Amino acid sequence: MMERDDRFSKENLRRLVEGTLHWEEVKKAIRLSPKDNDRFWKYLEVLQEKVPWNDKILLRISDHLYIVAKEGGGRVTKCDCGHEFGDYRTNWKxxxxxxxxxxxxxxxxxxxxxxxxxxxxxxxxxxxxxxxxxxxxxxxxxxxxxxxxxxxxxxxxxx
Ligand SMILES: [Zn+2]
Incomplete structure (x- = not known):
């Protein structure tokens, strides 16, 4: 957990914010106070540690589904089991x-x-x-x- 903290550059954080601002929870967290920013990153970290894969979580859609950033580029909808549903803009259903x-x-x-x-x-x-x-x-x-x-x-x- 500490290691991941250290590897997070400000630029990475900024990208994460940009990628998730429309999520109600994120909006709230960011507007309430700067302290809540930190809470959000911690929250993402906790989510990240719970899943068995390393693709960076940008957004949690539901109990099992996440939008993640692939290392080679692109954002896909992914189940916590690892199954990928393809580009996040297509309907995972x-x-x-x-x-x-x-x-x-x-x-x-x-x-x-x-x-x-x-x-x-x-x-x-x-x-x-x-x-x-x-x-x-x-x-x-x-x-x-x-x-x-x-x-x-x-x-x-x-x-
Ligand atoms: Zn699954």
């Missing part, structure tokens, strides 16, 4: 194994959107699993046939 639930019985107690209960022929619940580790990465309830929603496209190049 397209690279998932998808399980679609349609019947009321299957939906069970999971659904919280009231309309879904009454229109199970119109809506479907999709579960997106990582092909690498089979972690559940996301769930969406959408009209049948609707394209997979792309929930977040962080503007990493805004700055």
């Amino acid at each position: 397209l690279g998932c194994q998808v399980y679609v639930r349609k019947t009321d019985e299957e939906i069970g107690e999971v659904i919280t959107i009231p309309e879904a209960r009454h229109n199970t022929d119109l809506v479907e619940m999709r579960e997106f699993y990582c092909p690498g580790c089979y972690a559940l990465l996301g769930v969406e309830v959408v009209p049948a046939g609707y394209p997979p929603m792309f929930e977040m496209l962080p503007d990493l190049d805004a700055f």
Whole structure:
């Protein structure tokens, strides 16, 4: 941990900030006070230490998914298991194994959107699993046939 601290140049930090400013948590951290900056870097370090790979984490999308900087350039969406979903600007859901639930019985107690209960022929619940580790990465309830929603496209190049 200390080693990583030492290797972080200001330029590296600046790039990290630029790459992650649109993340609500980051914005808050940076606006609140300079002290919180440090907290954020520590937070990234903690995340980094938890994953088994070395690609630099720029952003955490969910429990398992990160946007990372590849050594050879490029930013990809990556699962903590190491599976990569390709360029972060493409919808990672397209690279998932998808399980679609349609019947009321299957939906069970999971659904919280009231309309879904009454229109199970119109809506479907999709579960997106990582092909690498089979972690559940996301769930969406959408009209049948609707394209997979792309929930977040962080503007990493805004700055
Ligand atoms: Zn995975």
